[in-house]
Amino acid sequence: MRRTLSLFKQIQGTSIRLGWLTLTALISAAAPAQVPPPPPPVTVAAIPPTTAQRGTQTIVNLNFRVPPGYHINSNTPKSEFLIPTALKMDLPTDIVLGKIDYPAGEELTFPFSPDEKLSVYAGDFTVALSVHPLESVVPGKYLMRGVLRYQACDNAACYPPRTLPVSLEVKVVKGPGTHKANPAQSPHVHN
């Protein structure tokens, strides 16, 4: 008798749990599907502080990553209507920005463009930034800020242009040969 009662309780408990599970599963299945979220953003790897000598050009590599399943236009897309990926930097006074070197895009076709190759970045890509502190720059640490503007697509849809903030620290030091010692005029050197 006790065994029968125990079995009955077990079946009853299982039925209640089953009921809840069924309800939960059906509610989650019946819930209205939401609009797909925008794609995860392009990211930039941490940029170590860069040391740049006054009067010389120093290259800083910025490593970007496009999330899997997405691509962005290269800096030189093949149509005037496509939005190129472009880095725009705001520079401190007396630090000159040299050429920004973008990698060539991968020439890929997509389901939405089977007959036309597009020039895109997918996965990791590096933009080389050349900084050139003038001779007049006071040695020290400078923070350079900028934004990478890009426009992403996946295989079936495109998403509005976005910007990714970028900042890097440049330590400006005196260059070789720029130190003209003149003890009579400048007995103390200040960094």
Added chain:
Amino acid sequence: MNRNPLALVVVAFVIALGIYVGYHKARRPSSAFASHLTQSSVAPDFSLESLDGKTMRLSDLRGKAVLLNFWATWCGPCKIEMPWFVELQNQYGPQGFQIVGVAMDDASKEDIGKFAKDMGVNYPILIGKESIGDEYGGVPGLPESFLIGRDGKIVDKIVGLHGKAEIEDAVKKALNTHPASSQASAYRQEIVPARR
């Protein structure tokens, strides 16, 4: 604890069924409506400037089946759809079908016009506003099209690039609707702030 094997099988079946149904619901573009804009919602009315400088209201198209296409010049998949839309407009236009393009673009009106001309677009292109996009669920990705019945109600929504046949099926669905008794009231006139 003893488990009833039959109960475990039933539980596994229910969970699998839930996952299957949920997955297919999520994949189906027509059901991916924003929370405040559901199938059979009345399409929010708007007033936008067209490329030729005229102002067009959605409610001007009362009694017609409408494909409202959000697009941009920078959107590759949108470009693929445009020739299909030209064909669909030619084919179903005489039955009371009208495509309306809404350019969600930062490009100038001239550039949008040039793009549309190059694509041979034979339907009106309106200059979009973010507030209108918000009314239609934010339009997070392009292309995005809403099929609106003759009664002014949304009958389907297509997110991203799909085949022409799928779009055509949705067009037929919109054409198979009946005009509301009072068309003017069929379109939601009031612009309500989008919930995001």
